[in-house]
Structures are given as C-alpha cells and as structure tokens.
Amino acid sequence: MLKYFKENQLVQYVEKQPKDWQEAVRVSCQPLIEGHYITDDYANEIVNNVVEHGPYIVIADQIAMPHALAESPGVLGTGISFTKFQEPVHFYDEKLGEDKYATLFFTLAAKDADSHLKNIQDLMELLMNEEAVAALLATHSKADYEQVLSEFGDV
DSSP: OOOHHHHHHOEEESSOOSSSSSHHHHHHHHHHTTTSSOHHHHHHHHHHHHHHHHSSSSSEEEEEOOOOOOOTTTTTTTTEEEEEEEEEEEEEETTTEEEEEEEEEEEEOOOHHHHHHHHHHHHHHHOOHHHHHHHTTOOOOHHHHHHHHHHHTTT
C-alpha cells in the first residue's frame, strides 16, 4: 500500500493546518482530484455525509478514511490517497458526545462495490501493522515517508 501511494503520486503532506474537518476532507481529496479519480462533487458528498451521519470516517484514533458511496457520480476511477496533517483534525460525534481526532487521512474512491471492498481490504492490511502506522504518525515530510517506505515497503 505504501508503494502504491508513492507510485501513483497520492502522498500529500500538508503544512498549513485546515481550519476545520470539512476543509481537511477537501484537502485530503486533492490528490485524487488532481489524478482524475474524483471530482469536487465527491469531496462535497463526503462532507455532507459526515454532517448527516456523524464522523463515521474516523475509524481509529488519529486515522480517518474519508469515502462516500461507490456509485457516486463524482467518482471517475478507483484509488486511495494518503494525506498527513501536522496537527490532529478535530471531529465531534454528537450521537456519542465524543471528540475524535485524525492526523492520517486515507481517502478512498471506488468505481464499484467490489473495488470499494478491495480498497478497504488493502488499506486494512496497512492499518493492522501498528509499527507502520506509528511510523507514519511520526512523519513530517515526503522525505520521512521515503524512510517509512524503505522500512515497511511490503505493507
């Protein structure tokens, strides 16, 4: 997965902290927009879904997986991007009354349900490697990412 991000130019380190989670989601979509995997409409759909359903995209402490339905007209192709923010992005879950935070954003786009499932399976393989996740959390630049890639390139 780490090689995939690099080989497809889907690695992004954000210097300027977004003002809120909505901006963070849109920023995390940029590599996929630039790569013609998605349109701005897909980014807006993710934001609207989180507003409506709560921060379902925060799947673990410090990890967000922004995504919407595979059938979205804003999806042009299948891909996953990696975005690292310098500071945690705050989400609030009204239903649970909990604050949630994410620094690593793995933004998914899938053209169909099978591709969506494969994306999630591939990503889970990476996220289940606690050492690789800890190493990614400690990164601050693409140079740091290269170091993690050399260490955990098989993940």
